[in-house]
Amino acid sequence: MILIDGKALFSKIKNELALQVNSMVTNGSARPHLAAILVGDHPASQTYVNAKVKACKEIGFKSTVIDCPENISQTELLSKIEEINQSKNIDGLIVQLPLPKHIDENTVTHSIHHYKDVDGFHPINIGRMVLGLPCYMPATPLGIMSLLKEYKIDTLGKKCLVIGRSHIVGTPISILMSRNNSIGNATVTLAHSKTKHLSELTLNADIIIVAMGVPSFLKSDMVKQGVVIIDVGIHRIKSNKTQSGYKLVGDVDFDDIKSKVSYITPVPGGVGPMTIASLLTNTLQSAKKMIYSRT
């Protein structure tokens, strides 16, 4: 069993990005600048935004957090986004999800101009991803692709099962894994809540990407020997084995399955850090105008 170390790859990517930032600054360019809008005081959201800000600092990006009260109106939020869309000093903008219920997430995330949409949520970026055109790739799927590439995991012609069809992870990664690319060319099956006989599919798969949101769901008797497991889930569950009384687990029962797999991502420290790595990569690409040559 080989552990796919997302934390280590995240460090490596940060080092590479830091070098690029240095060289940009030396050449007189501005530092890449990421803005994050945080609505309300959801503790997990704050943690996520803090982690992004910390990573920006580490590699020499500028970052700006725009804190908005829980009761901000959608109109006010949209006008803040429009201001950042127009700003020449900000390369990437993310709105931390979830948003309060009175605000429509699609309306908000799609109002971010596609050339600052470094989360890769805008329809133009998704459409261009499907068509294989340059775009900001959705952050978690791009992170998964980077892990598979780093560990030289052969995907060509492999049976890849994606469990979960969310817009943010399951659907885009199922598309990417089936494209005619070096990481890709897999025969992909997309399973979801309406899928019957899931065990038949898991037992038959060479690569399983689990993004279903059920703690410790995937167990050893459901997979074949030598399978590659990418675990996108992250859940905080009670534990009497930790000081805090809690531990983080994924959608995979790691301890149960680990002896049967060839490669597996741990939780935490697998896919999670890679999402931030992708966000930083997209922001640098925006600063360098590598995807869209906006004026």
Added chain:
Amino acid sequence: MILIDGKALFSKIKNELALQVNSMVTNGSARPHLAAILVGDHPASQTYVNAKVKACKEIGFKSTVIDCPENISQTELLSKIEEINQSKNIDGLIVQLPLPKHIDENTVTHSIHHYKDVDGFHPINIGRMVLGLPCYMPATPLGIMSLLKEYKIDTLGKKCLVIGRSHIVGTPISILMSRNNSIGNATVTLAHSKTKHLSELTLNADIIIVAMGVPSFLKSDMVKQGVVIIDVGIHRIKSNKTQSGYKLVGDVDFDDIKSKVSYITPVPGGVGPMTIASLLTNTLQSAKKMIYSRT
């Protein structure tokens, strides 16, 4: 075996659209207006455009064909498209493919404004389709969905195999069949040229959508009893059984497979006419501003 009659459904949809056009005209609205750009004198392209023009006439749409010489420059072509983008009298614009080699198909089709893109090829429409948002659906996949709906074919939880990952058919239909919709909710596998052991997949599938471009490829020994077959292929091959010396066949060996299937689309008269039906439906939606409320 039940034959899925695309020609009959096409007639039914045309009748419904004609009624809507009548009521629009009665209410003082302009007739929906489709423009088609035809570059060069490719005989098959002329046939396709003629069929679209004929269908427009039958249901009371206006149509305009813009004939361009084979050697038109990309710049000239783009400027014609921009003119139609700006025209207030034209609701939908298609550029008949294929284009001459000196012209980039993506650049051309993506220059059509997304709210006139009734073929559903623009990244915005594809991205919105992935996200389940209102959009012009790609014409052939929408046609397939309409056939499945018309014949009340149960797709929920069914194993659906899509063979072929083109941007126009295979990829979008694989996405649509997996969405959480009444026609959808299937467990979809997308197979392509790099897929190994294809027969294993075909033998296991409840619904097979074949869009691989290989004449008479799928045979009875590759499928299970009672399978639903949607054949997207169309090939003109030599035959000593017809007066013309040619006949049309699909990607499925119809005569060989027909006794084993529950439902099957014939070629011709299956998926083909439905592509035009979708194009007309999208154009009417544009005329009524049902998808995009452009000014």
